[in-house]
Amino acid sequence: MPFTPRVFSGVQPTGSLHLGNYLGAIRRFVAMQDSYPCLYCVVDLHAITVWQDPTELAKATRHVTAAFLAAGIDAEKNIVFNQSRVSAHAELAWIFNCVARMGWLNRMTQFKEKAGKDRENASVGLFAYPNLMAADILAYQATHVPVGEDQKQHLELTRDIAQKFNFDYAERLAELGWTDGLFPMTEPIIQGPATRVMSLRDGAKKMSKSDVSDNSRINLTDDADTIAQKVRKAKTDPEPLPSELKGLEGRPEADNLVGIYAALAETTKEAVLAEHGGAMFSAFKPALADLAVSVLAPVNTEMRRLLDDEAHLDAVLDNGSQRAAAIAGPILADVKRVVGFVG
Ligand code: AQP
Numbered sequence: 001m002p003f004t005p006r007v008f009s010g011v012q013p014t015g016s017l018h019l020g021n022y023l024g025a026i027r028r029f030v031a032m033q034d035s036y037p038c039l040y041c042v043v044d045l046h047a048i049t050v051w052q053d054p055t056e057l058a059k060a061t062r063h064v065t066a067a068f069l070a071a072g073i074d075a076e077k078n079i080v081f082n083q084s085r086v087s088a089h090a091e092l093a094w095i096f097n098c099v100a101r102m103g104w105l106n107r108m109t110q111f112k113e114k115a116g117k118d119r120e121n122a123s124v125g126l127f128a129y130p131n132l133m134a135a136d137i138l139a140y141q142a143t144h145v146p147v148g149e150d151q152k153q154h155l156e157l158t159r160d161i162a163q164k165f166n167f168d169y170a171e172r173l174a175e176l177g178w179t180d181g182l183f184p185m186t187e188p189i190i191q192g193p194a195t196r197v198m199s200l201r202d203g204a205k206k207m208s209k210s211d212v213s214d215n216s217r218i219n220l221t222d223d224a225d226t227i228a229q230k231v232r233k234a235k236t237d238p239e240p241l242p243s244e245l246k247g248l249e250g251r252p253e254a255d256n257l258v259g260i261y262a263a264l265a266e267t268t269k270e271a272v273l274a275e276h277g278g279a280m281f282s283a284f285k286p287a288l289a290d291l292a293v294s295v296l297a298p299v300n301t302e303m304r305r306l307l308d309d310e311a312h313l314d315a316v317l318d319n320g321s322q323r324a325a326a327i328a329g330p331i332l333a334d335v336k337r338v339v340g341f342v343g
Contacts, residue, residue, distance in 0.1 A: 003184040007036045008142035010043035010083065010133075013060035014052065015209035017067050018217035019292070020197035022299070023263040024148030028189065030072040032146055038078040039140055039324055040068055042317070045083045045090065045132060049125040050114065062313045063303075067220055069316065070302035079327075081320030083136065088328035092135035092335060093128070099165050100131050104157060110150065134158040138183045139328040146189040149196040150206060155188035162186065169338050182338060194263030200234040203252025221300060224293045231289040236281045243277025245270055257281075257288060264291045 009029055011021060029040050042064045047057060061082055068080050083089050105111070108130055115122035125132075133154050137145055138161070145155060166173065166181030173182060199205040199216040207217045218227055235253050242248060248255040248269070255269075261276075261284075262269045276284055306313060 002180075003141050003143050005036050005143045006140055007032050007038040007144045007146065008041070008137050008140050009038075009146050010041040010046070010136055011064050011067075012043050012047045012209075013057060013064045013082075014047045014050075015060060016219040016221060017064060018197075018207055018209060018219050019260065019296075020148065020194070020207035020217070021209075022067075022071065022220060022296075023192070023194035023197055023260070025146060026067060026071045026073075027263075028146040028191070029068070032144070032189070033074060033078050036144060038073075039142070039327075040073055040078060040080050041136060041324075042068075042080075042082040043136065046129060049123055049129050061317075062307065062310060065313045065317060066303045066306040067299070069306055069313075070220075070299045075316045075320060079320045079323045080316055081324045082317050085317065085321035086139075086325045086328055088139045088325065088332040089132065089135050092139050092332060093132040095335060095339060096131040096134050096138075096161050096165075097128055099161050099168070100134075100157070104160060105130060107153075108157070109153060130154045130157045131161070134161045137186055138162055139331060140324075141182075141184055141331055142186055143184050144187050144189050146191075149190055152188060152190060155186065159185050172338050172340070176338065178334075178338075182334060192263055193259045193269050197260060197263075198252065198256040200230060200256075202235065203256050218292060218296070220296060220303060222296070223300070224297065227292050227296065228286075228289040231285050231292065234285065236285075240278050240280050241273060241276050241284055243273055245273065247273075247277075254281075257284070261288050261291060264288075264295045 009025060011017070011025060029038065032038055042061050044057065044061055047060070065080060069075060073080060105127060111127055111129065114126060134157060137158050147155065162183035162185060165183055173179070197207045199207050199211060201213055201216040205211070211217060215230055215233055218230055222230070234257060236257065237251055237254060239251070241254065241258070248258060258269050258272050262272045265272070276287070
């Protein structure tokens with residue numbers, strides 16, 4: 001079966017969105033919407049794999065929705081919705097729980113990082129998270145998924161699950177006339193200079209919503225003064241910027257700031273170094289802060305406006321959920337027929 005090109009991606013409503021989410025994912029979502037039909041999902045089922053205060057979860061769901069729209073995602077042309085509204089995600093995830101192998105999930109580094117030392121106390125949902133992510137994507141037979149570098153392993157697992165399902169049910173699929181399998185081999189789209197934005201306080205750690213230090217990240221809701229202050233305080237080294245990429249080796253904090261600058265300016269790290277090579281951080285940081293403010297201020301202003309209009313955000317999710325369910329419903333019905341469920 002030739003698969004219609006379709007994009008799916010999601011963001012968890014687990015706190016305040018940051019520059020990493022924006023450059024690594026949301027801005028890429030916007031870039032893809034002119035070339036493909038896209039579904040962009042607020043993945044609230046994923047969020048509860050770790051404890052979420054219910055009031056905060058609802059607030060964060062609208063916050064992510066507002067960020068999608070403020071960044072430029074067109075919710076008329078594309079589908080913006082929240083995961084818990086479309087039951088196909090949870091239903092297909094159960095089937096995938098029975099396709100994926102324990103050994104595959106045991107290798108997932110994100111589970112190891114998030115569960116930490118207290119694995120026995122982690123939720124079963126956190127362990128099975130990648131199966132739900134595979135279901136998110138394959139419920140729409142999505143062919144492309146723009147994500148940050150941290151999701152690469154989960155995308156590989158999605159392909160393994162699709163392949164095993166297609167293989168295990170090959171005979172049944174052939175009987176039904178689907179000789180090429182029911183699921184595509186989804187392509188991860190991990191591109192640009194900011195696929196892994198690092199913490200401003202530690203060049204070895206990913207910028208993350210759950211980092212206890214607010215100074216480690218630039219939030220999409222930070223005002224200009226806060227952004228400038230966080231960039232000024234960002235950890236660096238005493239050397240000037242090199243003029244060539246090779247000079248960033250072994251300098252993770254410098255590499256990170258150059259990558260952020262390049263992504264914000266929509267250029268390459270090489271071009272940034274060609275312009276700023278030889279500069280001290282005392283000169284580079286103010287330029288970076290100005291650039292970050294100029295890119296984020298319009299998003300910030302529009303987010304605030306949208307967050308004041310809860311009814312509009314809820315209407316967008318309502319409309320998107322119905323349109324998403326209309327795509328996933330027939331695909332899930334096919335999956336159930338293949339598996340042998342009656343009815
Ligand atoms: N630091 C990052 N650099 C580039 N891309 C990133 N993404 C996340 N952090 C970075 C990408 O953003 C999308 C949404 O991520 P998510 O919210 O679903 O989950 P996450 O990857 O676990 O993000 P956080 O910020 O680290 O959240 P918490 O702290 O809640 O776990 C994904 O495409 C992701 O790759």
